[in-house]
Amino acid sequence: MAAADTPVSAPFQFSRVPIDVAALRATLADPACGGYAAFEGWVRDSHEGQRVRLLEYEAYEALAVREAGRIVAEAVARFGVRHAASAHRVGDLRVGELAVWVGVSAPHRDEAFRACRYIIDEIKHRLPIWKKEHYVNGDSGWVNCERCATAPQEHAHGLPGAHA
Amino acid sequence: MSAPLYGLVLAGGRSSRMGEDKAALRAGGPTQLEQAMALLAPHVARAFVSVRKDQRADPLRGKFEQIEDTREDLGPIAGIVAAQERFPGNAWLVLACDLPLLDAATLECLVRARAPERLATAFRSSHDALPEPLCAVYEPGSRAALAAYVARGRNCPRKFLMGADVHLIDAPSKRALDNANTPEEYAAAMNTRGAAPAAATRRVTVQYFALLREQAGRGTESVVTAARTPRELYAELAHRYPFTLDPSVLRVAINSEFGDWSASLADGDAVVFIPPVAGG
Numbered sequence: 001m002a003a004a005d006t007p008v009s010a011p012f013q014f015s016r017v018p019i020d021v022a023a024l025r026a027t028l029a030d031p032a033c034g035g036y037a038a039f040e041g042w043v044r045d046s047h048e049g050q051r052v053r054l055l056e057y058e059a060y061e062a063l064a065v066r067e068a069g070r071i072v073a074e075a076v077a078r079f080g081v082r083h084a085a086s087a088h089r090v091g092d093l094r095v096g097e098l099a100v101w102v103g104v105s106a107p108h109r110d111e112a113f114r115a116c117r118y119i120i121d122e123i124k125h126r127l128p129i130w131k132k133e134h135y136v137n138g139d140s141g142w143v144n145c146e147r148c149a150t151a152p153q154e155h156a157h158g159l160p161g162a163h164a
Numbered sequence: 165m166s167a168p169l170y171g172l173v174l175a176g177g178r179s180s181r182m183g184e185d186k187a188a189l190r191a192g193g194p195t196q197l198e199q200a201m202a203l204l205a206p207h208v209a210r211a212f213v214s215v216r217k218d219q220r221a222d223p224l225r226g227k228f229e230q231i232e233d234t235r236e237d238l239g240p241i242a243g244i245v246a247a248q249e250r251f252p253g254n255a256w257l258v259l260a261c262d263l264p265l266l267d268a269a270t271l272e273c274l275v276r277a278r279a280p281e282r283l284a285t286a287f288r289s290s291h292d293a294l295p296e297p298l299c300a301v302y303e304p305g306s307r308a309a310l311a312a313y314v315a316r317g318r319n320c321p322r323k324f325l326m327g328a329d330v331h332l333i334d335a336p337s338k339r340a341l342d343n344a345n346t347p348e349e350y351a352a353a354m355n356t357r358g359a360a361p362a363a364a365t366r367r368v369t370v371q372y373f374a375l376l377r378e379q380a381g382r383g384t385e386s387v388v389t390a391a392r393t394p395r396e397l398y399a400e401l402a403h404r405y406p407f408t409l410d411p412s413v414l415r416v417a418i419n420s421e422f423g424d425w426s427a428s429l430a431d432g433d434a435v436v437f438i439p440p441v442a443g444g
Contacts, residue, residue: 041444059443060373060436062420088443100444120444128417128436129443130374143442145375145409 012068012086012123014061019087019101028083028105035109037116041100043093047143051136057090057099060128064088071122079115081106086119088129166280167255167304171204171211172247173197174240174298175225175261176233181345186262187213188224191354193431194367194388200261201228202365202388203268206400207275208257214243238319240298245314248307255280260298262343264353267364268390270340274301279331283309286330290338295330297321299341365390366431370401374439380405394418395425398437413440 021040028036043055072084086102093099102119106112123129134140175187175197182189187197194202197213204211213228220230231250233242240260247256257275259266270287278285278301286300298321302310306328313324335341344350371384380401391397394416401407415438416423429435 057443058374058377060371060417060438063417063422063436063438066420067422124444125441127443128373128438128441130439131442132374142375142439144440145442 011072011084012065012088014059014064014090015087016089016091019089019098021098021101021103024085024087024101025103027085028103030082030105032107033082033105033112034107035112036103036105037109037112038101038103039116039120040098041120043095043097043099045095047133050133050139052095052133053136054095054134055093055099056132056134057088057093058130058132059088059090061090064127064129067126067128068123071119071126074122075104075115075118079106079111079118081111081115084115084119086123088123088127090129166278167253169208169257169275169278169301170247170251170254171201171208171257171259172214172231172243173200173204173211173228173259173261174214174243175200176214176216176219176243177240177262182262182347182350185224186344189264189350191264194365195224196264197224197261198227198367198388199365200259200263200266202390203266203271204257204259206268206390206403207271212247214240214247235314238314241310241314241319241321241324244302244321245310248302248304248310252307253304255304256302258298258300258302260343262345263299263341264344264350265337265340265342265356266299267337267340270335270337271299273336274299274333277331277333282331283328284325284330286325286332287335287341288332289341290335294322295325295332296335296341297325298343300325366429366433368397368429368432369434370397371434371436373436375409376407376437376439379407389429391429393426393429394423394435394437397429397435409437409439411437414438 045052075084081104084104088100102116104112104116130142132140132142179186189196201211212231213225215225215230216233219225231247234246235242244258280303283306284300284302286295289296309328344353365388367388370387372380377383389397389400391400398411416425417436417438419434
């Protein structure tokens with residue numbers, strides 16, 4: 001979390017409307033920071049050969065917000081960054097829309113980049129968020145779930161690369 | 165091959181000695197009716213509550229599938245007769261709703277001891293060694309005999325079992341089948357249960373997300389369950405819904421924190437089974 005003497009930014013929030021990147025970025029401003037790094041995750045038009053039309057995001061928000069707070073606190077402690085903020089959309093998103101945003105400010109660029117990378121990786125692996133892909137051909141499926149019944153080990157939680 | 169087992173909770177009584185509806189009694193946790201339904205659930209393919217016609221609209225009984233009495237003023241035997249008429253090919257695990265000390269172990273003992281070639285399987289009363297008719301398995305073969313018994317104007321299920329080919333077994337605990345017909349009996353049973361280490365069932369809220377939500381057909385529900393851990397609870401729910409996800413790919417959360425599959429569930433817990441995640 002942000003230190004007590006700095007502008008308060010929520011470590012993580014869910015949004016049902018387009019994420020206001022400018023407002024979130026502003027919460028990271030700090031004269032002591034010379035570096036800012038951000039990551040934006042966008043809805044892509046294909047997944048494993050299927051043409052994607054729409055993504056439907058769903059989250060277990062109470063637990064996700066807590067876990068995200070821990071992730072951001074870990075990043076601050078581990079990389080010495082000054083501020084970090086992040087947001088994730090829920091609901092239906094079209095191709096090209098912003099699904100997830102992470103921003104970090106730090107005295108220098110190296111820790112900002114590394115902390116930003118850490119936060120987005122952990123968000124993808126640890127937060128109880130799910131997406132259902134709706135394909136151009138009319139099919140749909142929950143990512144990482146539909147094949148679990150037949151190949152549970154490949155998609156088990158906590159395995160590196162399981163949710164790449 | 166034994167007939168598939170259905171469950172029937174008898175809740176059609178008038179509770180006149182109790183002074184209030186015995187099915188709705190509760191000691192902090194679930195009602196007696198909900199507790200009885202939860203105890204049945206692991207053993208039966210479908211479970212019903214036996215009701216009188218004028219109880220159909222009762223919201224507590226309305227939470228369950230119902231079988232309405234087809235005969236009036238016969239007492240509990242009317243419920244068994246009506247169930248056998250409606251599903252003659254099934255065996256019935258019959259439970260009274262006023263057995264506050266009944267636990268999962270006792271019921272499991274009965275179901276394991278079931279003798280499908282006899283007319284019924286029942287406990288021998290620890291008080292008088294007579295059959296206990298309202299925590300018993302009635303086989304399809306008992307239907308004709310029971311109908312004939314009722315047709316003769318008789319209505320005592322215990323006397324019916326005393327004259328029938330019944331497999332009698334001893335209950336694992338002496339007081340498990342004590343019933344409570346009066347406020348004093350109920351209070352005494354609650355004292356006994358309070359001294360026991362754990363109540364038989366608990367009420368938990370289960371919230372479903374993503375694929376599990378679709379397969380359960382609901383986002384949340386309140387479940388009265390005999391499951392002691394999330395692992396047992398998921399197994400019970402997987403019996404009820406067409407879940408395709410193996411527990412090995414799920415995580416569990418209790419009260420909005422990641423939890424352990426073998427944690428002890430407490431009354432009032434909120435449980436979430438977390439499918440493989442896919443944020444970002």
